[in-house]
Amino acid sequence: MKTKLVTPEGYKKLKDEHDHLWFEKRPEITKIVTWAASLGDRSENADYTYNKRLLRQIDRRVRFLRKLLPELTVVHYSPQQEGKVFFGAWVEIENELGEIHAFRIVGPEEIYGEEKGVISIDSPMARALLKKEVDDVCTVTTPSGKKDWYINKIKYQQAFAKMSAGEQRKS
Template sequence: MTSRVSVKTNLITAEGLAKLTHELNYLWREYRPEITKKVAWAASLGDRSENADYKENKRLLRQIDGRVRFLRKRIEALKVVPYAAEQEGKVFFGAWVEIENDEGVKKRFRIVGPDEIYGDAKGYISIDSPMARALLKKEVDDDASVLTPTGEQFWYINKIFYQGGL
């Protein structure tokens, strides 16, 4: 389970929404019933004040219930941004981008909603990040200036791709 996140943008890709919906269904239909059975079993043993199984599984139930509440509210608020052919050739939400700096350092990532960058989402950055904001609406061979804690950095766009990644 991931922790609660303060988010700015309510945008998400269709894949991201499917992932959140899958997590919600798993928590509610599989994981919670499993933990509920453990709580009932541990409660049947008697004295709950000294029962570590009972306490631990009740704690897990509270975490699950909190995450379920968060996911239900969050999923309702999200807006799926579908791919549109007009996006081709420019950086928009959902784009895979390869960039390079003057020293030849290359980075590849996908610009997605803030709900999609956690867990196993390797290579994803939030649309709210300074890098994503600097790249929006740019084309291949354009450069982007990104203000970082260490100063201004310049990146050149090598590739933009929408379907399936780089």
């Protein structure tokens, strides 16, 4: 089962996607479908067929987002997290071969799309890193065996957390 956690940025992105699809994209496609339907024979009307399919895809995604958004728990930055790996942390790790990877630990709904450098809190790597500190070793079980990773850096996006709190007070 997927964890129902999300960063404030991830929640905003999902909410913005819903609003764009529902208030902008769907009305635009609906107009095209209505126009194409008025032309008569729908069976050979490519505009009608394509846009009707697109409308179904939009509706499916909107239904998914409307069900998902209320179930998510937004995890805000907390000063108690400093120095240890928790949800929302940016982590830099290194193995004994000197390979370095950097990523942010986010909710499973945030790892899709154009976002790079993120891993799901549900991944074996994230689970192994939780509660560890800089210079700790974490062992991750992979299909090819166990691998050790050393934690080089941990940081949190405090500026965004402070900005979000300021925006919330204004609301």
